[in-house]
Amino acid sequence: MNNVQTKYSVLTKSFHWVSAIAVIFLFALGFWMVELTYYSSWYKTAPHIHKSIGILLFIVTLLRLINKVKQPSLEPISTHSSMIRLISKVTHYGLYILLLVIMFSGYLISTADDRGIDVFNFFTVPSMGELFPNQEDTAGLIHEYLAYTIIGLTVLHAVGALKHHFIDKDDTLKRMLNK
């Protein structure tokens, strides 16, 4: 057994909250920008910001997963039933997998024609070319549907945290907030 921890590190908490803000922002921005008309002054800027933050979040997520693997897992709160532990585990892994697949599918939309993605005019992520036929359409549908899915799962995740905080009155939410 690893030496069991009872507190999240500052780094772990930072990863969590930065990702939370980024995911909600990206979803809102994406939801809004796809309806922009061609004559909107945001027509080019909004997708540029969306893609740039998406790539940065992908890098952050990779670092986050390395951090997660390297750090010993937190001891589950003793009052949590095995059912609750299972549900939260599935939700957490689901969120990680969705994050990666959504970001990768987004990358595949914009790079289907060999064009790279400019990240805030700071660096360019090169294209891997067209990996499968109709890539931009297929990746686009995956990106869209899974974005709704992750928001649904995020709501479940947040409602769960609030339930533990206000109804069960345990430390689930506190240990992700407190120092």
Added chain:
Amino acid sequence: MRKSFISALILGAAMVLPAQAADYVIDDKGAHAAINFKVNHMGFSYVTGRFNKFNGTFTLDEKDMSKSKVSVTVDTTSIDSNHAERDKHVRSGDFLDASKFGKATFVSTSVKDKGNGKVAITGDLTLHGVKKSIVIDAVKVGEGDDPWGGHRAGFAGSTSISMKDFGLAGVMDFGDITFDLHVEGIKQ
């Protein structure tokens, strides 16, 4: 001696006399055909693109051009403007709605000989679920035996349609779409 004279006569006649009506298949496999388009980009310049997948046939009657005909089916999902994000947008419900209207067809209804190898091909274009008569101005480029045992005839054509006419301007209207068409048929 005599035999070869007769065969030379037949051969000569075949070369001089206009060809009879013949059926051709457009050589899309060898990509000796193209459906290119051009759309004005907000008055600044033109965006050009093409449909990569299509097939068709034509009947060519040099003696009586009005008996000629052409029919082409285009896979609208194969639009290619050399920009994946734009192609995705053009295929979407904002424009082609290609998941619903995956095919566009052109079927000629009359072919008029205008002399000097020029023809006016009137036909029904069905695009985005809208069927409208359009005229393609075409000119014969060449005809003859190819080096691989076949016989080919080719035309270049152009036409233009208004986005509005085919219900493509609901979200954005870029005016007219000009088509630059090239077909090379292999005689059947």
